[in-house]
Amino acid sequence: MTTTTTTPGPVTRVRNAARANWLFIALGAVAVVSLVRIVTDTNDLTSVGTIRAAIIATCPILMAGLGGLWAERAGVVNIGLEGQMVLGTWGAAFFTYHSGSPWVGILGAALLGMIGGLLHAIATVTFGVDHIVSGVAINLIGVGATTYLAEATFTDLEGGGPRQLIGLPTPTTIDRIPGISGSAADLADKHWFFISDVASFVAALTTKISLLSLVIFALVVASGWILWKTSFGLRLRSCGENPQAAETLGVNVYLYKYVAVLISGAMAGIGGGFLALVASSGFSTNQTNGRGYIGLAAMIFGNWRPGGLLAGALTFGYTDSLRLRDTHAVHSLLLLVAVALIAITVLRVVRRQIAGAVAMAVPGAALLVWFLSTDSVPRDFTSMTPYVTTLFVLALGTQRLRMPAADGRPYRKGSAG
């Protein structure tokens, strides 16, 4: 480094190029889905109903992933998201029932998640326990505490039982936005290539959508802004990249890690609250069913960035929602994945990466054969989709991902030379 002044030009250009890239990928994905929809004649693939279900399935995963993002950006791996989320489901139900307001319930969910986060912070930050070990223990405590608390507090309530509490008030739903909802729905019904798919998406976002879903999408934007555009966020991320350097610059690393893990727990808790209040008819024990882990996977998929996390969560949410719908739609999904794999194969052949091309061509061809030789896919296989997708994506993309440099490493105050 000989010069201290750098022109902002190239950096901005690179960033804009990256942003354009994301947009390009998103539009390309919509186009491929649209093509498959028309070829296989399954309009349910992007119907307003499917997209609405996908958004509902996305939100909890998104919140868990956001929780992971906050913690890992500060250098703490939080496997305990699942436990914090499950605590959130109980918190939402308990506080909603006793206050009568679902928004107080969401705050309660955040509070319970935060308690789980506090435990994780005490163990990993103050005492330097291995992050995975502490997370595993917190998941045990979270599931145990929720089961016990539900039996102790919901059994005698109206609509309650030892393992559930239903009939809770739900957060406000926005029925329709005049001018947009109607025309978008009309356009979606035309089943035109591309345009109708985008219209479906707009219609789902503006009709009968829970206000909490919109709050969650806003939280993603807010998290991205705080972490990357404020000095607070810069300091927090410096704890995840190089805590010793941060310490020498006067950053209170312990404090930032605590704040990050507490926010992380709160986010996961809100995700649990969404599950109990919006995604289903009420609280039930073990409602999260591994979504905390899926959220973590979505975050890794998204390369520890909010935009990528959103893309990951939408992918998982979409596949997750399809299994609840028409089996024919899932069958078309086979063609979708086959087309995607073959597209990657072609790309690799062009780039002369022959080994990589073969690795893509084999599953691609197998899926194509499967699609052509059958009429439907067993439901069990559909519910496997998010997990198999995660494995595939990680196996293909891990080398290109870059996690925070000091993520998961122990740090002790005063260790900077």
Added chain:
Amino acid sequence: MKSFNPRAIGLALLGPAIAIVASVLVTTLVIAAVGSSPGDFWSTMFDFPKPRSRVDIINQTAMIYTAAVAAAIGFRMGLFNIGLEGQYTLASYAAAAFAGGAYLSGFANVFVSLLIAIAVGAAWSAIAGILKTTRGVSEVISTIMLNSIAITLVGYLLNKYGVHEGNTVHTTRIDLVSGWTPFENRDGEIWTLVIIAILAGVGFWVLLNKTRFGFDLRASGQSETVAKASGVNPHRMIITAMALSGGVAGLIWMPALFGKATNFGLGTTFQAGLGFLGIAVALLGRNRPIGMLFGALLFAYLSVKSNDLTFATDVSPSIVQITQGVAVLAVVVAYEVVRRWRARLEQRVVSQELGTATEATA
């Protein structure tokens, strides 16, 4: 271990002692907070178990201990095999389906079924090992995903090939291996295949302390660079350790299958959750064969005795899950505190000895 040092033993026991105090304290507080009586709870839990419970505790201890050994094989080398749950579910199904097919008779059938359980468990967990070595995927995430895939896969296979009875599905019934009845017949029997746990424990100790592989395993766990420098192939070690861990995991439920269950049915005869308990017990016992034995006994005792709570108190049996979770978290924190304290003590001793040495030469 060379000399009898009361202080070293005291320090080693300090961790578990802190953990027990913490979990007792938290459990008591939680029970009091929801308005039940902690006194009733503890007196029921400390009541000496009836013969029937004693038999159950031994059987459960064996299964939890096998699971803990499986987890510890990975932990000792710094691998987090969170996928025990999926590995033993898939392996248990495969073994039960094979045994139900009755291709062989008597002990040959049991023996080959056990081999199948080992092979399936090992193969499933080797996937995570291969993904880690060839593609750099963290085993934590991949084993978690493989858990969910395995459980769904078993559901599908069971639905397709299982025996449908009313609302339930299970594999074909098999002949049980008769066990040992220490009390009266109605108190149940200790299953023959409990012996698997003993073999796993002894095998684990021999493997770690008496074989080159065990040395390489521990060396890789302590420092990968040092292990590599001394000629250990890290990729092969990772895949072997994962496969070994999964192979032992495959055996977890086998005592119950041939002792009592007669078939594999999700949500009916099959006991889920042993994989996670095993991970907890491995952490509790610091991956040591004896430490894990005490941990497994404690967890089995808590689980079995908690059934008495339903009749004697208004505390729900699920409270022991909190006790177990807090014990694990408290023990790992306590070990870390003790480790730091011991390091400081050693530093002080060293600096004192160095101080006197320099004085002597001066």
